[in-house]
Amino acid sequence: MNQIAITHTQWQPICQRSDLVADSGVCVLTGDRTLRTVSAAPKSIALFFIPHAEPQLYAIDNWDPLAGAGVIARGLLAEIDGELTVASPLYKHHYRLRDGICLEDNSVRLGTYAAAFDGDKVLIATEPGNH
Amino acid sequence: MVKQKLIVIGNGMVGHHFLEQLAARPEKSLFEVTVFCAEPRPAYDRVHLSEYFGGRSAEDLALGKVERYREWGFELLLNDAVTAIDRDRKTVTAASGMEKSYDRLVLATGSYPFVPPIPGHEHEKCFVYRTLEDLDAIRAAARGARRGVVVGGGLLGLEAANALKELGLEAHVVEFAPGLMSVQLDAGGSELLKNKIEDLGVTVHTSTATELIEEVDGRLCMRFQGDRELITDLIVFSAGIRPEDSLARSAHLQLGERGGIVIDESCRTSDENIFAIGECALYDNRIFGLVAPGYTMARNTVAQLCGESMSFTGADMSTKLKLLGVQVGSIGDAHGRAEGAAAITFVDEQTGVYKRMITDNTGKKLLGAVLVGDTGDYDQLLQYHLNAIDLPEHPEQLILPAADGAAPALGAGALPAAATICSCHNVSKGQIVDAVQGGCCSLGEVKDATRASTGCGGCSALLKNVIDEELAALGMEVNNHLCAHFPFTRQELFHLVQVEEIRTFEELLTKHGSGRGCELCKPTVASILASLWNEHIHRKPHVGLQDTNDTFMANMQKNGSYSVVPRIPGGEITPDKLIVLGQVAKKYNLYTKITGGQRVDLFGARLEELPEIWRELIDAGFETGHAYGKSLRTVKSCVGSTWCRFGVQDSVAMALHIENRYKGLRSPHKIKMAVSGCTRECAEAQSKDIGVIATENGWNLFVCGNGGMRPRHADLFATDLDDTTLIQYIDRILMFYVRTADKLQRTSVWLENLEGGLDYLRAVVIEDKLGIGAELETQMANVVGTYQCEWKTAIEDPEMLKRFRQFVNTDTPDDKIAFVEERGQPRPAREGEIVRIAEPA
Ligand SMILES: Cc1cc2nc3c(=O)[nH]c(=O)nc-3n(C[C@H](O)[C@H](O)[C@H](O)COP(=O)(O)OP(=O)(O)OC[C@H]3O[C@@H](n4cnc5c(N)ncnc54)[C@H](O)[C@@H]3O)c2cc1C
Numbered sequence: 009m010n011q012i013a014i015t016h017t018q019w020q021p022i023c024q025r026s027d028l029v030a031d032s033g034v035c036v037l038t039g040d041r042t043l044r045t046v047s048a049a050p051k052s053i054a055l056f057f058i059p060h061a062e063p064q065l066y067a068i069d070n071w072d073p074l075a076g077a078g079v080i081a082r083g084l085l086a087e088i089d090g091e092l093t094v095a096s097p098l099y100k101h102h103y104r105l106r107d108g109i110c111l112e113d114n115s116v117r118l119g120t121y122a123a124a125f126d127g128d129k130v131l132i133a134t135e136p137g138n139h
Numbered sequence: 140m141v142k143q144k145l146i147v148i149g150n151g152m153v154g155h156h157f158l159e160q161l162a163a164r165p166e167k168s169l170f171e172v173t174v175f176c177a178e179p180r181p182a183y184d185r186v187h188l189s190e191y192f193g194g195r196s197a198e199d200l201a202l203g204k205v206e207r208y209r210e211w212g213f214e215l216l217l218n219d220a221v222t223a224i225d226r227d228r229k230t231v232t233a234a235s236g237m238e239k240s241y242d243r244l245v246l247a248t249g250s251y252p253f254v255p256p257i258p259g260h261e262h263e264k265c266f267v268y269r270t271l272e273d274l275d276a277i278r279a280a281a282r283g284a285r286r287g288v289v290v291g292g293g294l295l296g297l298e299a300a301n302a303l304k305e306l307g308l309e310a311h312v313v314e315f316a317p318g319l320m321s322v323q324l325d326a327g328g329s330e331l332l333k334n335k336i337e338d339l340g341v342t343v344h345t346s347t348a349t350e351l352i353e354e355v356d357g358r359l360c361m362r363f364q365g366d367r368e369l370i371t372d373l374i375v376f377s378a379g380i381r382p383e384d385s386l387a388r389s390a391h392l393q394l395g396e397r398g399g400i401v402i403d404e405s406c407r408t409s410d411e412n413i414f415a416i417g418e419c420a421l422y423d424n425r426i427f428g429l430v431a432p433g434y435t436m437a438r439n440t441v442a443q444l445c446g447e448s449m450s451f452t453g454a455d456m457s458t459k460l461k462l463l464g465v466q467v468g469s470i471g472d473a474h475g476r477a478e479g480a481a482a483i484t485f486v487d488e489q490t491g492v493y494k495r496m497i498t499d500n501t502g503k504k505l506l507g508a509v510l511v512g513d514t515g516d517y518d519q520l521l522q523y524h525l526n527a528i529d530l531p532e533h534p535e536q537l538i539l540p541a542a543d544g545a546a547p548a549l550g551a552g553a554l555p556a557a558a559t560i561c562s563c564h565n566v567s568k569g570q571i572v573d574a575v576q577g578g579c580c581s582l583g584e585v586k587d588a589t590r591a592s593t594g595c596g597g598c599s600a601l602l603k604n605v606i607d608e609e610l611a612a613l614g615m616e617v618n619n620h621l622c623a624h625f626p627f628t629r630q631e632l633f634h635l636v637q638v639e640e641i642r643t644f645e646e647l648l649t650k651h652g653s654g655r656g657c658e659l660c661k662p663t664v665a666s667i668l669a670s671l672w673n674e675h676i677h678r679k680p681h682v683g684l685q686d687t688n689d690t691f692m693a694n695m696q697k698n699g700s701y702s703v704v705p706r707i708p709g710g711e712i713t714p715d716k717l718i719v720l721g722q723v724a725k726k727y728n729l730y731t732k733i734t735g736g737q738r739v740d741l742f743g744a745r746l747e748e749l750p751e752i753w754r755e756l757i758d759a760g761f762e763t764g765h766a767y768g769k770s771l772r773t774v775k776s777c778v779g780s781t782w783c784r785f786g787v788q789d790s791v792a793m794a795l796h797i798e799n800r801y802k803g804l805r806s807p808h809k810i811k812m813a814v815s816g817c818t819r820e821c822a823e824a825q826s827k828d829i830g831v832i833a834t835e836n837g838w839n840l841f842v843c844g845n846g847g848m849r850p851r852h853a854d855l856f857a858t859d860l861d862d863t864t865l866i867q868y869i870d871r872i873l874m875f876y877v878r879t880a881d882k883l884q885r886t887s888v889w890l891e892n893l894e895g896g897l898d899y900l901r902a903v904v905i906e907d908k909l910g911i912g913a914e915l916e917t918q919m920a921n922v923v924g925t926y927q928c929e930w931k932t933a934i935e936d937p938e939m940l941k942r943f944r945q946f947v948n949t950d951t952p953d954d955k956i957a958f959v960e961e962r963g964q965p966r967p968a969r970e971g972e973i974v975r976i977a978e979p980a
Contacts, residue, residue, distance in 0.1 A: 084657075
């Protein structure tokens, strides 16, 4: 599935495969950090690499609006009713990796992004949304 | 409205309970209350008086606090006994000369120890055993003494003999009657008790009448009938109690033939404005020398004063206790005095067990029972007796040792709702069932809600039975599963991991779980793996299992920054190290605060700064403080005998030893400890999971205390231990806790949920009942031997260090973390305080 999406024009390389930690999260900063325009404003995004899952790679906003802190990348991966989620470390809200919806309060939703490997590179599509 | 004047004479256990009950009711405001207390301090727990020798202080035993009385608006006059009651003028006069008038009067004057009028009994080395002052005097006299004699072989006498033994004296008991505890036990039971007690090194002289006590060469000589004698250094009289009825006598209230203030079912004396409660009161020609009936009288009288009717119709005097380590139980008519009574007796001379049941003439009802050496059947027999339940066809099965086709256990279901389960707090089966129906699902929750089993704890097994049956009846599966991924309790998982030598989460999940795990099971399993195998928590397979605090070995704060907490063992720190802490804090702009655990927390470190900060701390000789882990936090200590004029042991050295031994132990929850250098207890050890208090002879060990949200006073586990035994016990207790506790269960809750409670824990640790003592010690030795400072290992490993990057693709710091200054230090900026770099329009 991810392989097909690689042709998408919005993809940008974001880090190396070796930067990822299996079954855990890391954080990346996207966007052009010299240009402070709204659309290209830097954004911190959490990347989760789960070798035994399909897909293997998830990109989701690092900012937890319910905690008011950028900490999602440091949350624990948790499977809840068959769905992969991340439990935010401060107040343990669960956010679904697939669509960013908060299980405890579904009016809250984090942005999710397409992510994929290209050899040793990790690519990410910065426009949030449908993939 | 004019308030009624209420005077209470006597502030013992029952008088206090009366006032506590009154204070809890709205009708309190109708009374102007004055309390006269002859003792120099308000009420204390006389039932546990002997623990005063075991290390508990007068303060620990206090029931009534002066401030509490002030809060209630009751006037409390200490050290002032009432000397006369004038019923015509309705006044009382006190020793101080004060006169006060009353509308209602409550006599709660208790009783006094009976001292037989043997010539010489007033010698200064003759004592009684009733008040804290008595115990102080006995302790003083025991210094330098060799032998102590107790006159009286009843329940209290044996308790006093034990106390003498613990004070290091050679203890003797002299009893006039042919057997010990003749009120509660029949001849067979008392003979066996005597043998067992003699085995424990207490010499028992029964059928022995003392005729004279005289001083010979600075010691005491007791001369007995029949020309025998015994030389001793001190004597404690415990020959029964007499109701303190002298005030009532001179006020011409009706008394019993052998004393005691006569009361009716409403606890009124022969004067309708005067009540009598507790050990001074006589109902149906009986004195009730236990607290529970006294408390019932107190509640009854409060009800009367509030215009309700309730009646006191006597009380069950069954008792179960441990005397000098020997279990003794007595239920109902232990002597089989009723007409047509029949007895069934079981004796095992080899193990020293004696059991006897008394049935009525039909053989269907249990009138009484005597148990010596093994009181395991007590609860069940008591229920048969109290609730008049029909005995099974072969009642002897109830006291025979369980063979195959074991004794037909009386299920909790057979008990009526009115059956009393906990007699200390008068909790019925119905109340427990209500609590379960109201949502309490565990032993601990029910205890909290009903207070059942929080007194002597003797009913805990039965209580658990009632709860389990009710849960089953509600169709509720008692589900202690860790989470959706593992259908096991933490304890079961621990066992599986240990027995199958499982080393990774994946392996455990594949073998015994399902799915991918969650934030509940991952850290729990990580903790189990660490307790057992103690590999670095950052080793590859364990990385994704840790809570963020464990992952980054620091505590995340509300804005996503971290606190840094180096270990300061025992709270002892050199000036140089203190300076380093200051320098590091200054360099990285960290907020500093001194904690209750006697160390310094540094707040506001950014993720990427953690390794540098730790490198500097480690270079200066610091180690990780594990503030982030479910593990040993701190061992608080006072300065101890090195500096303090009161200290009796070197508490700092012991605290250092303990902290260095257990640092790094991963456990179901955090563990706090403390060591105090004397009974003044400046380190507050009795509010810790493990508390150690110095005595002149060694260390007293307290366990399972807690401060915080749900305070629990620690239990005294063992006394006067030497260093080696102390450590051995702590090793065993901690490992047993690590093995058997639920996830995130502090030791306090663990102990409350442990079937058999403190006694069971003692049996496992001290008597090694399960035969796992050595194994627990080996396991602990393994953890101690494989200790590593996780931070030291981490900063030397480039792979691990990679994790401490805010962004893996740039060194830019996170601009969402911002601080402002307050009181000269940084604190997280609140929303609206963050000044962002202006964004172009
Ligand atoms: C060592 C020991 C162990 C015990 N163990 C147990 C046990 O395991 N289980 C159990 O149920 N019971 C036990 N008891 C008995 C229990 O302590 C008593 O039943 C209980 O204390 C009775 O309470 P009370 O208030 O009636 O009397 P007390 O506690 O004796 O209080 C009476 C108070 O009134 C004061 N007073 C007397 N006269 C006057 C006056 N004129 N003016 C002012 N004040 C006055 C006295 O000084 C005293 O403080 C034990 C007792 C002892 C001594």
